[in-house]
Amino acid sequence: MFTSINPATGEAGEGIKELDADGIELALGRAQTAFSAWRNSAPEQRTQLLGAIADQWEANKQHLAETAVREMGKTLASAIAEVEKCISGFRHYAEHGPSYLEPSEVQTPGGRAVARWLPMGPVLAVMPWNFPYWQVVRFLAPTIMAGNVALLKHASSVQGCAAxxxxxxxxAGAPDGLFQNLAIKSDKVSDIIADKRVVAVTLTGSEGAGAKVAQAAGKALKKVVLELGGSDPLIVMPSADLDEAAKTAVTARVQNAGQSCICAKRMIVHAEVYDAFLEKFSAGMKAVKIGDPMAADTGMGPLSSVQQRDTVLEQVERAKAAGAELLFGAEKIEREGAWMTPGVLVGLDPESDVAKEEIFGPVAAVYKAADIEAAIALANDVPYGLGSAVWTQDEAEIERFARDIEAGMTAVNALLASTPAAPFGGVKLSGHGRELGPWGMHEFMNLKAVMYGKGAQAGD
Incomplete structure (x- = not known):
């Protein structure tokens, strides 16, 4: 039985029964049956379904948002924004998906070849709790459009969202078996990956979980896409708009209580503007209103669980032991639930173990860099490479950062955020493969070459 705990109150939610072996077998059989029909569906049928799903989400926006707040603690405003982003994701693939399926033709010495995008089969997604809807939709929408079918293994704490x-x-009219939530624990994942009916797997989660899934997929010789988080840098140069840079940095650290893979966690600031930025950033972090996540004026609610909160506090203690100074905050709030205050660390040794980790909570490490070379070196001096952000008005600096920061994404004078139209993913220990746009849809499709001899016509 899965029972979510409201991180704002500590109260238990409604339980959801765990799927047993017979239930898993039934789900896999339904997925295979659904694929045998859906793979031959017309693009128009797929876009119609995506639009109908978006309409259902629109009609149930408040219910979806409140469920997420109760299960993982994000503010109601951010939950509604997440649901709206999901709706835009469904509508994006409904509008643009058919063009992503268009074949392309090349001339060959013997005639010509047509490259076609064909569906592969049931795809398993192993998803985390921090964005319980968007993480799924950025897999689900392209899966439906591709002609594949979807199996979801969601985090134990957000099974209500999954259901x-x-x-x-x-x-919305999805055929039986097209999209199924598998209410299972992690120990069942490897066997499902090994099942011949499952053709591929995608995971968003921790480095350890990614390694286990990749090992299982590799053993079965199946395609895998991994998004494993990061320790994203935000670099501030002398020409930056410091007010906007500091405001965005605060948002990055307290949005979703700091539990976002692609929001900046390390602030790397040029020495010329370090003091001014730190003053503005610290003032913004101290001003964040912590409170009831259902309230409209709350800036930050609780973390997702007491365990997650305590993990962050333990990392702060290790940072202090490594020589960092805690300027303020990063303290447990003595009330029922998973509450803490935002905090800022300075002087952390970049070579310490904790400096190489991802701090998945509302705590920032601020570093001083002598020049652009030092800033880039520090940005790259972690084992992760998911996102990054740079603040500068210098075009030459922008080009250097875009070229030399080791990351899958770089935001320029903006908060880094995913969008249905652009590729999403990272390098190094942040994983491999891409989600979103045509790139994400094509990850789990068969790029088939159809070769035509001279004089042959398509369909001959």
């Missing part, structure tokens, strides 16, 4: 997503897909 609700399946219900809305069914209400």
């Amino acid at each position: 609700l997503m399946q219900q809305l897909a069914s209400a």
Whole structure:
């Protein structure tokens, strides 16, 4: 039985029964049956379904958002924004998906070849709790458009969100077995990956979870896409708009209580503007209103769980032991639930173990860099490479950062955020493969070459 705990109150939610072996077998059989029909569906049928799902989400926006708040603690405003982003994701693939499926033709010495994008089969997604809807939709929408079918293994703490997503897909007219939530624990994942009916797997989660899934997929010789988080840098140069840079940095650290893979965690600031930025950033972090996540004026709610909160506090203690100074905050709030205050660390040794880790909570490490070379070196001096952000008005500096920062994404004078139209993913220990746009859809499709001899016509 899965039972979510409201991180704002400590109260237990409604339980969801765990799927047993017979239930898993039934789900896999339904997925295979659904694929045998859906693979031959017309693009128009797929876009119609995506639009209908988006309509269902629109009609149930408040219910979806409140479920996420109760299960993982994000503010209601951010939960509504997440649901709206999901709706835009479904509508993006409904609008642009058919063009992503268009074949392309090349001339060959013997005639010509047509490259076609064909579906592969049931795809398993192993998803985390921090964005319980968007993490799934950025896999689900392209999966439907590709002609594949989707199996979801969601985090144990957000099974209510997972069940609700399946219900809305069914209400929109999704064929039986097209999208199924597998209410299972992690120890069942390897066997499902090994099942011959499952053709590929995608995971968003920790480095350890990614390694286990990649090992299982490799053993079965199946395609895998991994997004494993990061320790993203935000670099501030002398020409930057410091007010906007500091404001964005605060948002990065307290959005979703700091539990976002692609929001900046390390602030790397040029020595010329270090003091001014630190003053503005610290003032912004201290001003964040912590409170009831359902309240409209709350800036930050609790973390997702007491365990997650305590993990962050333990990392802060190790940072202090490594020589860092805690300027303020990063303290446990003595009330029921997973509460803490935002905090800022300075003087952390970049070579210490904790400096190489991802701090998944509302705590920032601020570093001083002598010049652009030092800033880039420090940005790259972690084992991760998911996102990054740079603040500068200098075009030459922008080009250097875009070229030399080791990351899958770089935001320029903006908060880094995913979008349905652009590729999403990282390098190094942040994983491999891409989600979103045509790139994400094509990850789990068969790029088939159809070769035509001279004089042959398509369909001959």
